[in-house]
Every structure is written in structure tokens, then in C-alpha cells.
Amino acid sequence: MDRRTFVELAVATTANSLLSRVASAQIAPKAQGVVPTTAGVTAMNTPTCDKSNTALLVVDPYNDFISEGGKIWPRIKAVAEANGCVPNMLKVLNAARAAKLRVFYAMHHRYRPGDYETWTYIAPIQRATWQHKTFEYGTWGGEFRAEFVPAPGEIVAQEHWCSSGFANTDLDLQLKKHGIHKLIVVGLIAHTCIEATVRFAAELGYDVTVVRDATADYTEEMMHAALDINIPNYASAVVTTSQIVALISAANMMDNAVR
Numbered sequence: 001m002d003r004r005t006f007v008e009l010a011v012a013t014t015a016n017s018l019l020s021r022v023a024s025a026q027i028a029p030k031a032q033g034v035v036p037t038t039a040g041v042t043a044m045n046t047p048t049c050d051k052s053n054t055a056l057l058v059v060d061p062y063n064d065f066i067s068e069g070g071k072i073w074p075r076i077k078a079v080a081e082a083n084g085c086v087p088n089m090l091k092v093l094n095a096a097r098a099a100k101l102r103v104f105y106a107m108h109h110r111y112r113p114g115d116y117e118t119w120t121y122i123a124p125i126q127r128a129t130w131q132h133k134t135f136e137y138g139t140w141g142g143e144f145r146a147e148f149v150p151a152p153g154e155i156v157a158q159e160h161w162c163s164s165g166f167a168n169t170d171l172d173l174q175l176k177k178h179g180i181h182k183l184i185v186v187g188l189i190a191h192t193c194i195e196a197t198v199r200f201a202a203e204l205g206y207d208v209t210v211v212r213d214a215t216a217d218y219t220e221e222m223m224h225a226a227l228d229i230n231i232p233n234y235a236s237a238v239v240t241t242s243q244i245v246a247l248i249s250a251a252n253m254m255d256n257a258v259r
Contacts, residue, residue, distance in 0.1 A: 047237035049251035056096040059187025061148035064141035080216035088241040099252035106165025110137040163196035186214035190226035202234035
């Protein structure tokens with residue numbers, strides 16, 4: 001056996017071990033005699049990561065959401081700090097960058113005066129944005145949190161007006177033009193923009209993995225509804241940060257070994 005073949009086999013073994021850990025973690029509740037929270041909804045698959053067609057999608061890393069002093073931060077702070085949402089988002093982003101996965105951003109429309117005044121119908125979530133001037137253009141709250149400022153080559157899609165990162169934006173076009181079929185999704189908020197984006201992605205044929213501790217919501221009940229009841233109908237897998245980082249690392253090892 002030559003050195004190249006040996007390395008490929010060693011890396012493949014490592015990758016399979018990491019994937020097995022992901023799968024085991026997903027079925028652990030059943031093995032312990034506990035009914036999984038997704039029981040009766042859909043079976044979760046073991047996620048895969050092919051660097052050629054997988055991208056990280058970061059949703060709404062605005063200061064207003066995830067920074068002290070942000071307009072929405074006080075409402076999600078308890079949940080976000082309990083699950084380590086912001087540090088976990090950064091871990092996934094750093095892992096994706098280290099592995100040279102493509103990174104895309106789906107950002108909410110930043111409020112500007114005159115946005116909604118002439119609209120015939122305004123959805124409740126849009127009315128709240130109008131009332132609170134959330135993510136106001138030209139203000140600190142409407143800027144990326146510093147750690148999440150896009151790096152050169154990372155792609156920021158057109159801003160979405162409601163919740164889905166796909167609706168009325170160029171996100172689908174950008175993903176397809178870059179050959180992306182699989183998405184790893186992190187960001188805010190679980191029951192609105194994350195859920196809406198994941199649903200839309202599934203309708204468009206994307207394979208989606210959601211990182212459950214790299215998102216947050218106003219309450220644990222809302223997190224449960226989004227991550228354990230609704231999203232498993234559309235995402236192929238819902239995993240933890242440690243699981244997805246291991247998966248990305250394994251994919252990177254495989255890619256490097258066969259070069």
C-alpha cells in the first residue's frame with residue numbers, strides 16, 4: 001500500500017467515525033428509551049458535507065440581534081446565552097472558513113424612512129420592524145456584528161423584506177451559480193427567518209442541515225416549536241455545533257488527503 005492510499009484510508013476512517021458520532025447523537029434519545037421530540041414528524045438523516053457543493057448560510061448576524069445594546073438582543077439574550085448561540089455561530093463560521101467552504105449571508109432588509117408608508121398590506125413582522133426601526137440603515141444596529149463581517153469572496157445576498165432569505169432576493173441564483181446544493185444554516189431567529197429560509201430552501205430542492213445551538217429565539221418554547229416540530233419536516237438534519245464542526249473538519253481532511 002502506497003502512502004497516498006494509506007492516508008486516504010486513514011482519513012476516510014476518521015471521517016466515518018465522526019459521522020457515526022453525529023448519527024449516534026441524533027438517535028440517542030430513542031436508544032435510552034425516551035421518545036424523541038421529532039417522533040411522528042420525520043426521521044432525521046445523517047448529514048454529509050461535500051466541499052464542492054456545500055455552503056454555510058449565515059442569517060441576520062446584525063448588532064440589533066446578537067450584540068449588547070441591540071434592539072432585539074434583550075428579548076433573545078436568555079436563550080442565546082443558555083445555548084451559546086453567538087460563540088457557536090462563530091465556531092461554525094470559522095470552521096467553514098478554515099475548510100474553504102463557500103459562505104453566504106442572508107440579511108434582513110434594513111429599515112429606511114419611507115419603506116412601508118405607501119404599502120397596502122404590511123405583515124405583522126414588517127409592521128414591528130417599521131415601528132421599532134429595527135436594523136436601521138446607517139446605524140450601528142443595522143451593521144454586521146464585528147466577528148461576522150463578510151470576508152473577501154463571501155457573498156451577501158440581497159436583503160429579504162420579510163422572513164425567508166430566498167423570497168424576493170438573489171440568494172437562490174447566487175447559490176446555483178456557485179454549484180451549491182447543500183446548506184448548513186446558522187443565525188437568527190429560529191421560528192421566523194431560520195424556519196422560513198429552511199422551508200423555502202426545501203421547496204427549491206436544497207438539502208439543509210440546521211445547527212440547533214447556533215440559533216436562538218425569544219423563548220425556549222419557540223425554540224422547541226421551530227427546531228423539534230417544524231424544521232425537521234424540511235431540514236434533512238438538525239445537529240449541534242460540535243457535530244457540524246467535526247463533519248466540516250472531516251470533509252476538509254478528506255479533500256486535502258486526495259489532492
